[in-house]
Amino acid sequence: MIDTIKQKISGLLSDASVKGVVALKTANGHVTPCVFQKEDDLDMLSLGDMQASGDTRYPLNKVLITIARQYPDDVFGVLVRGCDERGLYTLYRLNQLDPDKVVPIGFCCPEELAKACECKKPYPDDPVAGEKTKEIFQNRMEEIEGMDISKRFSFWMDQFSKCIKCYGCRNICSMCFCRECSLECEDLVSKGSLPVDIPVFHLTRAMHMADRCIDCGLCEEACPSDIPLRVLYKKTSRIMNAEFGFTSGIEKQEKSPLSMLGPAPDN
Amino acid sequence: MDYRNTLTTCTYCGCGCNLFLESLDGRLTGTIPCKTGPVNEGKLCIKGWNVHQFVQSGKRLTKPLLRKNRKLEEVSWDEALDFIASRLKHIKAADGPDAVGFFASAKVTNEENYLMQKFARAAIGTNNVDHCARL
Amino acid sequence: MLDFCGIEKERMRARWVSSAEAPEFVEEINQFINVLKKLGPSPLSMN
Numbered sequence: 001m002i003d004t005i006k007q008k009i010s011g012l013l014s015d016a017s018v019k020g021v022v023a024l025k026t027a028n029g030h031v032t033p034c035v036f037q038k039e040d041d042l043d044m045l046s047l048g049d050m051q052a053s054g055d056t057r058y059p060l061n062k063v064l065i066t067i068a069r070q071y072p073d074d075v076f077g078v079l080v081r082g083c084d085e086r087g088l089y090t091l092y093r094l095n096q097l098d099p100d101k102v103v104p105i106g107f108c109c110p111e112e113l114a115k116a117c118e119c120k121k122p123y124p125d126d127p128v129a130g131e132k133t134k135e136i137f138q139n140r141m142e143e144i145e146g147m148d149i150s151k152r153f154s155f156w157m158d159q160f161s162k163c164i165k166c167y168g169c170r171n172i173c174s175m176c177f178c179r180e181c182s183l184e185c186e187d188l189v190s191k192g193s194l195p196v197d198i199p200v201f202h203l204t205r206a207m208h209m210a211d212r213c214i215d216c217g218l219c220e221e222a223c224p225s226d227i228p229l230r231v232l233y234k235k236t237s238r239i240m241n242a243e244f245g246f247t248s249g250i251e252k253q254e255k256s257p258l259s260m261l262g263p264a265p266d267n
Numbered sequence: 268m269d270y271r272n273t274l275t276t277c278t279y280c281g282c283g284c285n286l287f288l289e290s291l292d293g294r295l296t297g298t299i300p301c302k303t304g305p306v307n308e309g310k311l312c313i314k315g316w317n318v319h320q321f322v323q324s325g326k327r328l329t330k331p332l333l334r335k336n337r338k339l340e341e342v343s344w345d346e347a348l349d350f351i352a353s354r355l356k357h358i359k360a361a362d363g364p365d366a367v368g369f370f371a372s373a374k375v376t377n378e379e380n381y382l383m384q385k386f387a388r389a390a391i392g393t394n395n396v397d398h399c400a401r402l
Numbered sequence: 403m404l405d406f407c408g409i410e411k412e413r414m415r416a417r418w419v420s421s422a423e424a425p426e427f428v429e430e431i432n433q434f435i436n437v438l439k440k441l442g443p444s445p446l447s448m449n
Contacts, residue, residue, distance in 0.1 A: 020268065028274065030303045032287060035270040056302045066289070066296050067270055074268075145406070153408025153445050166313045168300070199407055199446075206403060222300065224310040235406045 001107060002047055004129040005079070008105055010039045012077050018103055021077035022064045024048050024056070031056035033063050035076075047079070047107065054081070054113040059218055061087040061174035065096055077103040083117070083216035085124040086249025087174045090214055093254055096177050108132050117217055118230075121250065140231050141238065160198045162225035169219035169229055170205065175212040182208065202232065210236040211256040214249040268292065274301060278374040279314040282306060288319055295319040355391065364392035371398045409445060412437055 012018045013036065020035040025044035036042060048056045064078050080088060085106055091097040106124030111133045114122035118138040123130070144152060170176045170183060182204055183189055189197050189204070196202075213233040220230045240246050244257035272287035285304025289297040298319045302309035321327070331347035332339040342350075358366050369387040371380045384396045405411040415434055419427045 020270070030274055030285075030301060032272045032274065033289075033299065034272060035268070037268070050303060058299065058302070063270070063289070066291060067268070070291055071268060147408075149405070149408050149410065150445070151408070152406070156407040164312060166311060166316060168311060168316060171298075171316050172300075199409075203403060203407065221302075222310055224307075224312065232406075236403060239403070 001129040006042050008128045013039050018077040019074040022060050023079040033058045053110050059174045065177055075101050077105050080104045080106045080124050081109055082121045082123045086214035089252050090249045141234050159227045160202050161195050163196050165196045168222040172218045172222040206232045206236050209233045210240055211248055211258045213237055277315045277318055280373055284315050295322055367391050367393055368395040373399055
């Protein structure tokens, strides 16, 4: 699989159709996000697999945003899994990236990874390499919905009180590109104290994720306290889907119901 | 265009979390926790997440300053070090070595901190050594 | 979302009432107070 991707990147670089390709490389025994600008460097290309597949995923879209803000007129390639592509579509919609300036180089995740990630679409629309595997149905949310209300309350309060307010969930998230963040607004979240304002801190973020979260799971991987953040954001996404028939990141030309005026579309 | 991620270790405390300092064209733009770092496994605390910020801070001291007539003035390293040495000698002679305290930093290496305590104990003769991460 | 986190969803209510509709506003608030009294103190306030 990696050879096919190398060939593709090398083709893009040699005919100068892109200025660089945002991807991962292995250097000094670590997997690192990087930008390939020379074909010779491609020996170091990594797909983000060390011990198990996908165990070193990084927010490549976020890297791309950083670069695109500085070089808005140049075209860049980017290595994408299913989740990254959902991120790209959402970032196009939110005007953070220009689809004409991005060349996605997609590859499919193996079944094992799709299962580990509970992935709703473990493949990009137009993969360069790999076989499309089936989407995985997630049941962590149903487990929590099955609890009675007081148990649910204590479950979440126990989880939220573990928070050390590192802002890692926000910092790692490709969808969190705002220059001003509500989580730093002192009217909502008090400054300099722990535990955080429960449940305001986590629910504020959950609300903001409603039409953005692409369910990639990087937040949960970055959480030092192992709070099941993904389940929380899955719930907001589920509500968006039930009310408006909307799932973020599935269609390239998507529009968010939260940015439309008028009656809710039929679903 | 020059985009780099430099693998380094967090300078805020002694845990030694691995992180990448993200830079674009020579300016730091962010911090990314290193997933393959055995200590932190892709996680960081709030200090680590913001470790890139102080590097380019305009408030950093870049030259030695000495207070003369109640005003900080820029002086040469030689003058600053001579002043420190003479004052340390003077205080040690007048009030004994325990009148001096040494505060090391979490932002420097183990070796530098070792030298600091060695200097305190061997050259000055005091055990008054402390550290900012103990606050 | 509140319900999912174990907080009764009846504790939150959004309704548009014009500034010209004072009686409606009073009625709404009174109703809401009755609902809240039945529910008792919020689980959050007991933490």
